[in-house]
Amino acid sequence: VFSWGLSFAVILSQHYLQDDFELWHSFAYYHIIAMLDGFCSLWYINCNAFGTASRGLAMNLHKALEAEHPALKLAQYRHLWVDLSHMMQQLGRAYSNMYGIYCMVIFFTTTISLYGALSEILDSGLSYKEMGLFVIVGYCMTLLYIICNEAYHATRKVGFEFQVRLLNVNLTTIDRSTQREVQMFLVAIAKNPPIMNLDGFTNINRELFAANISFMSTYLIVLMQFKLTLLRQSARKAVKTIVRAVVNATNDAPDDDVDDDDDE
Template sequence: MSLFFNTDDGLHLERVNATQMAKRGIFVNVKSANDDHRVEGGIDFLEPPPSFYEMENNLSISPMRRRDAFTKTIKKDIIFDCLQPIYNFLRAFGVFPLTKVKNGETEEFQFRFKSRAMAYSLVIFIFLMIYMSYTFIKRIEIVQNVEGRFEEAVIAYLFIVNLLPIFIVPIMWYEAKKVASILNEWSDFEKIYYKTTGKQLEIADDGVELPTKALVISILLPILSTASVVLTHYVIRIEETDIETTFVLQVIPYCYLDTLTYMVGAFWYISCEVLSHSARILAEDFQKALRHIGPAAMVASYRAMWLQLSKITRHTGTTTCYTFTFINLYLFFVITLSVYGLMSQISEGFGMKDIGLAITALCNVSLLFFICDKAHQAAFNVKTIFQKKILMVELSWMNSDAQVEINMFLRATEMNQANINLGGFFDVNRTLFKSLGGTMVTYLVVLLQFQISIPSEEPNATSYRARNISHYES
């Protein structure tokens, strides 16, 4: 074929043969044969080879723009861009020691024990363990010397329980290889989506792009969690008004641990949001594609994409199964102790320290709810919503091959699970939140009955207990 460009008159494109159409590419800086080289100062300079650009659409039809109409920059790692703000924050906290390795023309995530990221994570973890050992010893001394009502001992134990999220860091190290694997699976899904639909995967939540949403979360959530920890520890300090150096030193590790817990929950939240939006986009594209043409090959391509998406949905749970099993149990324990400490004060009236217990209970209940609710929505969008889209397809005008592919697609959605399961322990959905709530009520009833059965204490025991705990806090 011959192809000429005239910068004065515009763009002229001759007929393209079948072999060149398959390549989906054109040369955009072709010169005439008489202009192959130029002379400067008696020295010949060869012109650079022509540039090759990828066609913007599958039909090789140019849009309205001239030269830019034939080129398109393919954006990579769209899904990772949604997770990147929270990922970088957790990486700074020593949680995600992953590295990007170039594998041919592509880059993939890998976990390497002998890497700078892992060395950094080890340094952070060792420093925190030494620091928290001091706080843990102080809390043990307080628990050993607490005298008085049973609920006061429960509240004292709550501060020890709040140190448990430090184990999230080594658990995430153990699961870092699986996290790298699912990030690479998302990259593969983006490539399959682009090859099938001819467009990039664009994810937005009510007009707000998920990367922007993740960035806002990564800024506001640490600020709010730190503020809640400081306020909680300040008002529970037996109504002491002075913020001493010891108090500040003991609060710092709690700020780190609470922020870590909430940011891991935020990573789960954004991951489930990406699953939900990807499933809705895929369902809408499939429904629009069937309005125009209905070849069997096209239906098979969308079925392959859905199978890949359902696989990523299942892997979302198994990738971090130990981490979120631990977090769910931890949240259940903290909520139970906080609500019990709050309810046990009803007979004596609410005080300043009850504000701290209320904040702790509210924050942890919210986190547990979002973990369960977003996983439920993701599974619902990937399977149920997609099945409804397939059932609404009109089959009468399609050929027999396309109808067979549609039926196979529907059967594939029935046979392949798209739920988020934590490694076989339990499914993460709204039913989990309901069952944990019912179990929590049972434990609260038992604790309150135990409190009622305890004989009333001496009149001066409360003041003695307050002075005792105040002494060890300082």
């Protein structure tokens, strides 16, 4: 319901902000925006599920250290944590094609919308049409931020925060076998980092969001250079046209005077 509601809000804003965007055009976009919202919601739910599972596992870990036979319990939790880490890694691989295309769509849509808005501002100044394009940019960047930020928090909760909990265990209060299990647990975390990636192409975290902004800026600079070059060429042609008109008018003036003298 939320996905469809957001879809209607985004598309109808384009209808009211852009004069050439007719209402009947909007029916071709509602399901696309709702689908993008649904994919983002699915990613959000999965990442929060991993964080919740890690939090519950960490809470039970401290209870296990205070129970009888803590070494055995710790070994069982270590196997559970490794399974959780593998699930996070497999999630990125399973959805690699879908979310890879998803991120590419967001990247190109944002870049083209920004270029269109800046070009319109240079050509005709700021208007409601540019505001509509900025709405699209804000919407796409919000989706990308949610995906990158939630993956970052899931990785941090399952990996770093869990590791910190183990490092805070007072080894002097537990027996030698439990100490060995704690060390093995830390080694397992180091060797199986819970990193979500798109089948090895790129890791999904806040660095991906920053990298996208960097690439967008680079492409926009190049595109705006082309735009400014075209504007300079148009300005030169206009100046040349004006100069020619002035020169022609100046040359025609003496000829008219000569014709007047001949008539006299």
